[in-house]
Amino acid sequence: MSLLEVKDLKVYFPIRGGVFGRTQGYVKAVDGVSFTIDPGQTLGLVGESGSGKSTTGKAILGLNPLAGGTIHFDGEDITRYIGKNRSSYRKNVQMIFQDAYSSLNPRKRVLDIIAEPLRNFESLTKGEEQKRIDELLSIVGLTPRAAVKYPHEFSGGQRQRIGIARAIALKPKLIVADEPVSALDLSVQAQVLNYLKDIQEELKLAYLFVSHDLGVVKHMCETLAIMHNSRFVEFGSRKDIYNDARHIYTRRLIAAIPDIDPDMRAGNAQQRALLTEEYEKEYDKFYGDGGKVYDLQPVTDTHFVALPPAADKKA
Numbered sequence: 001m002s003l004l005e006v007k008d009l010k011v012y013f014p015i016r017g018g019v020f021g022r023t024q025g026y027v028k029a030v031d032g033v034s035f036t037i038d039p040g041q042t043l044g045l046v047g048e049s050g051s052g053k054s055t056t057g058k059a060i061l062g063l064n065p066l067a068g069g070t071i072h073f074d075g076e077d078i079t080r081y082i083g084k085n086r087s088s089y090r091k092n093v094q095m096i097f098q099d100a101y102s103s104l105n106p107r108k109r110v111l112d113i114i115a116e117p118l119r120n121f122e123s124l125t126k127g128e129e130q131k132r133i134d135e136l137l138s139i140v141g142l143t144p145r146a147a148v149k150y151p152h153e154f155s156g157g158q159r160q161r162i163g164i165a166r167a168i169a170l171k172p173k174l175i176v177a178d179e180p181v182s183a184l185d186l187s188v189q190a191q192v193l194n195y196l197k198d199i200q201e202e203l204k205l206a207y208l209f210v211s212h213d214l215g216v217v218k219h220m221c222e223t224l225a226i227m228h229n230s231r232f233v234e235f236g237s238r239k240d241i242y243n244d245a246r247h248i249y250t251r252r253l254i255a256a257i258p259d260i261d262p263d264m265r266a267g268n269a270q271q272r273a274l275l276t277e278e279y280e281k282e283y284d285k286f287y288g289d290g291g292k293v294y295d296l297q298p299v300t301d302t303h304f305v306a307l308p309p310a311a312d313k314k315a
Helices: 054-059 090-091 109-122 126-139 146-147 158-167 184-203 216-221 238-243 246-256 262-281 309-314
Strands: 004-017 024-036 042-046 068-073 095-097 174-178 206-211 223-228 231-237 296-298 302-304
Touching: 004 054, 024 054, 024 068, 024 223, 024 231, 042 054, 042 216, 054 095, 054 174, 054 206, 090 095, 095 158, 109 146, 109 158, 109 296, 126 146, 126 158, 158 184, 184 216, 206 216, 216 238, 223 238, 223 246, 231 238, 231 246, 231 296, 238 246, 246 262
Parallel strands: 042 206, 042 223, 095 174, 174 206
Antiparallel strands: 004 024, 004 068, 223 231, 231 302, 296 302
16 A cells, blocks of 8 residues: 555645735646655655646645645545644654755754654653654764754754754654755765665655756656656656656756766767757647646556657557
């Protein structure tokens, strides 16, 4: 049984105008996405800024209101009480935010930041709480002395590790990681990603890993969903996406991954130019009226691509 099952998720934001601020339309930030996450699995949600990937993650946590769709967790429909503060779902699903500094209260010590979820959901003595905080800091590679410091006293990578410690404090089953390393330099990115993988193995966590960087996602995720214009354009295993990408948007994303070999630069630039030309010429093959992404069509048992039904039959 899947740990998380999302069906036809929609998040619409109203456009208000006029003297009385009436709703005149909607921005369809997420327009009907469906996916499942199994226990211990990492699903990568990839797309450019504004594609709807972060909104999808926040909607799963109840931080954005749903306009439609259902969410099942551990076989239970939790759509109606997804935003309830004390529900078991809120305890079992946590988030790692993109901007570690803004997600940490600058007026609180690390001790109180990490202890907050413990105080909300568990009844620990002061000694038990301190022991648990020391354990969490150790898991993310920080010393117990870090507990008495404030967020501004740490580097960006250390702050993100504090955010990870807070996210795993309640031993959740699923963590939504929203661009957790995008604000860090490359060496620190590698450290944080390795911590995330080690913690996943130790605690048997599942991740919804949101990113715009296909290079990072390749390291972290077994399954990928590529998102554009509020919908999925391609969904499949890591092998499906990287070795047999079918949608023009996915192919352009993969072509944009930097190559450290200087001898490949001219060839890569030429490939990107050809893909741009193909994108402009065959736009209607991949997008409907108004840039609407088509429904996903099966290519194999694990690989799905957003193509018009007729194109799928011809294939």
